Amino acid sequence: MSRHRNRKSKGVQNSPLVETTIESLTLEGQGVAHVDGKTVFIDGALPGETVEFRYTSHKQKHDIGKVETILTPSPDRVEPKCEHFGICGACSWQHLSLEAQIKHKQRAMLNNLKHIGKAEPETVFAPLTADGWAYRRKARLGAKWVHKKQKALVGFREKEGGFLAELNRCEILHPSIGEHLLDFQALIASLDARESVPQIEVAVGDGDNATALIFRHMEELSEGDTDKLLVFGKQFNYQIYLQPKGPETVHCIYPENPELYYEHPQFNTKVGFMPLDFIQVNQPLNRAMVARALELLAPEPTDTVLDLFCGLGNFTLPLARLAAQVIGVEGEQTMVERARAAAHANGIMNTDYHVCNLMGDNLQHEPWLKKNRYDKILLDPPRAGAKEIIAYMGKLNAGRIVYVSCDPATLARDTYELVHEHGYRLVGAGVMDMFPHTSHVESIAVFEK
Template sequence: MSRSRTRRQRHPLRSEPVPARIEFLAHDGRGVARVDGKTVFVDGALPGEEVLLRYVKRRRDYDEAQVEELREASALRVEPGCPHYGVCGGCSLQHLAPESQIQHKQEILLQSLERLGGVRPDAVLAPLTGPHWGYRRKARLGVKHVIKKGRMLVGFRERRSSFVAELAACPVLHPAVGGRIEALAELIAGLRARDRIPQIEVAVGDAAAALVFRTLDELGPEDRERLIAFGRETGPHVHLQPGGIDSAAPLWPEAAPLEYALERHEVRIRFRPTDFTQVNAEINARMVDRALELLELSPGDRVLDLFCGLGNFTLPMARVASEVVGVEGDTGLVARARDNARRNGLANVELIAADLGRPMDAVPGFDRPYDKVLLDPPRSGAEPVIAPLTRLGARRIVYVACRPGSLARDAGELVHSHGYRLARVGVMDMFPHTAHVESIALFVRE
């Protein structure tokens, strides 16, 4: 008998629905119940609800289920704003009122800080919130020609599946793209290379949108003309990516820069559609404002910006501080950040390409003192740089995080090992209707 067969028999799914009461929300937005002493994660359920759940997967330490019948609904439950919600994996919290979504994210952040980092903030900042619909300026959409359905699908993956969800439109995507899902599917269905385009990357600037078509083979002239015609008729710039990220190039128009403004700081940032930029323009602008307010910059300050990217924080800080040094591992982003500094007339910015995962004594910029430091690391956090940066003499450190667990770990080190105090912390609703938690924290050393 095979091993997989033995495993299936050891943990068979219960065929009948099981009554349960949802106790709280997990970090990923699923409801959590206890059935026969075992934890069950339930898609689409909210705290306090009485449900009949149906098991979809059994594991050694926990089970997974979905709601078969909602017997008693939470007062916080709302009607999802998208007809594809529940199947499409792009959102996970549309059934929860927006104000309760942000409260849940704040609770996850504070719990993570205390449980994983052993720290509590002196004060909690008011959440930064913005539009709940049409906000998403960056996305990767799957593309699949499904023979059984007789159609081309373009969209996010189905929830907990690798299949592409069947979408007519997407209300969380920027309208320049979200309202054109069916048109995109029809476009690709008419291409000769329709089975050789697995993905479309979406990027939206203030004045234009771009679509990057990932291609497994070089497109023929007829397909290229169809893509160009689509761009001309509907507006989005068209790019092709036949290989790695650096292979992406504009097809139409030939010169197609994207740009966004941080108007309060009189900064405009150009970017390529494959560059990392924040998905939510309004929250990003308010996040930059808050970061600068927390740093309390003055004209004489020397500031270090780690994981600086295109200069999203670097350039606004340079409007105030006497000197700003930005360090980033992606050489392409550094080159474009330098170009952005030049375009904005900022001569007090030094931008350095360096791997922030290696020993810091080998990184230029770590050989001088700073008054303030800003960190905006990836999901893995800033663990390699925490100890070295504490030797630079900064009185204030602002840490922007996209994963509460990483922030909590690094906060614990800053507070317990290096004499900093967690003065302020707060959440920012960068991804409404998802369980993603974006946060900002201020550390102070007297």
Template sequence: MSKRRRKSLPSEPVQCVVEKLSHDGRGIAYREGKIQFVDGALPGETVTAKVVGSRSKFDELRTLEVLEAAPDRVTPPCDFADLCGGCSLQHMAGDTQIEFKEKTLREHFAHFGGIAPEQWEAPMRSPALAYRRKARLGVRFVPKRDSVLVGFREKRNSFLADITRCEVLDPRIGDRITELRELLYTLEAHNSIPQIEIACGDDAAALVFRNMDPLSASDYGSLVEYGKSRDLHIYLQPKGPETVHRIWPEQGEERLSYRLPDFDLTLKFHPMDFTQVNADINQKMVKRALEWLDVQPGDRVLDLFCGLGNFTLPLARQAKQVVGVEGDESMVVRGRENADLNGLDNVSFHAANLQGDFTSEPWAKEGFDRILIDPPRSGAEEICHYLAAFGARRIVYVSCNPATLARDAGVLVSNGYRLVRAGVMDMFPHTTHVESIALFERGKG
């Protein structure tokens, strides 16, 4: 049987009139009745674009030239915005980015749950540059260039973008991309380090180098010296995540930390732990969540998917008792460490499977007055069916995926809760990522 021939793509640029924006931030146009997804184009614009992919129902294009610009088009703050896949909306004005994200949340509520909040909260914003404290950077030696690349992947392909700095990363790392490229080029292991994990706390930043092969004494010394000279913590990861270990500084606890000053708290974390990428938004988010929960001194509060205690410990400053539950045992340990660090004895942390009915667990039998839930992108549909059994007056749901928030909101509403307030939080400026928060109250308003 002969192989199907791959359809050749048009070699000449095509002209597109962009009508609207997709949820992933691409312009949508139509050509000969077929959908055109155009990277780098905004609604109302006329652009010339190159076809880079084709499917039966749509084509994928990349903007080459803007012939008629939209009023909300701006010059990207980063020189590599058109190439690097780390950001997708730098060509869009900040106010318009927020409007786009709120519109996305509204549409998901309408589509998945057929509901809307009684009140929309004003979007939560922060500085749009130098905000990102967690990231994974790819590393690749390119023999043809005799150079090492360090950065994010290019838009919609597997190649690493050739960048020399990153405007959205914490400057302790973002301003040092060129340095890292030069450092890695000098190593004997320049072809066997595929990635660097980045983690930044308030007072220190860490780099975790994934070394596929054992490092020579010379390479080891070079990384240590780089950490010393730049005041950076240096880690190696020879195999799985459990092998991550610090090589500089040589002494002291392997922890970074961040503060929540509104609650007089310091939280410590390992560089491989999950923490929020945007410290400014995180502080505002925690404050808003507690304000919406309206925790009273006699309340018993449940924090689901609690992690290392980002919400749990602030809740413990206000409630009689707080129970934090997490599926990852290592994060439960971290939560307990942070409770001890901050002198809190009215909080307990538990590991549990959060994919089913946990109402019979010993820590759950007394019920709860307030519930906070901050699930992963997959949401918590199954859990939401059980939350009504606790009798909580209020539930605050923090979400990183508007589709699963809308779906789960429908479950909570069907179980006797009202969607009272909701709003977006710009955790990831210049990207299409939509972080949001919603308040549910039991019974009639």
């Protein structure tokens, strides 16, 4: 039910207040209501709430609005911790309690499995969670010198539009970054090349001196600017990298021998990485995720395990502590080289690695696919899922598969193939809150023959 207040036909401009009740929530954090039989997505509203909103745009099949007044708040509504929430586009769910966030993500995963995958897990695992704040260790921050304001901006883009948000701090970034955005802004403002530094890549590892900054600069830096960056690195204990052109030009100017790594103490493994390498952004959750994946896969000392989309060896190295042999497959040559180096550095000799585009054609000619049988398989694909390699799962004939997913829709699509084409059972599935306060859904599923 909804009730109009002097609604006029003037489109979005001067849109009157409309009262309605919110029925559900999108993954992007918009409340869903129906007004005059048409779906409306309403920013800032939560399920069960009665709100007053204004239209912000009209589409053919739906409209979009923004909350003006919460008349009846949801019991799950909380006060956002970040002063910039609603403006900055990095978060969409800070107004929803962490407990409710994970419930919505679990519901999204289960709905996708049921409607797309045509399968329901025999067991729904308890959600895997960690601290919801100061967790993000990888990010690309925009940087811009604003002439009108005579100041620099550093941070994420606004929720609406492509402009950089004016941020003082960030509550989800690791404190070595999130608490120093004003220092970043002061640094950029002090540079001669302030108008030619469009972004700063950040990466945080474990240990001391574990925060790396990559400054992308569009013109050659003056000696004075380089000196300022060096002083900044020493002052805040940052590793300072420069990127004058493409990714291959990234180089460190401080310290002389930088080191970035993360550890899995439970498995006595340490993984070195470069600032642009892919790593999981939430290290406490990553440790818990790897432990759960290995518990579910349950490798035996005599098992040969296939690790697809292995990256730097996030799962491969811990698996190698438990299995007879682990075969890692990854699409990027540099990642495979670093995975080999990590295995050697950890004294692990029972891994083998292959470079292969797992989302390409003609996979049947790959040597690791010609092996008669793997006992267990673990895969951790990107958002696009693992459609191409899933087609070979029947041939590989592993007794158990653990699938780590960052998109519930592609997990559901691949689940359909595993269950209905290759004869697997969906033994269990659950969500993992890798990205609190955002719409990202990380999940894990177990299949058995």
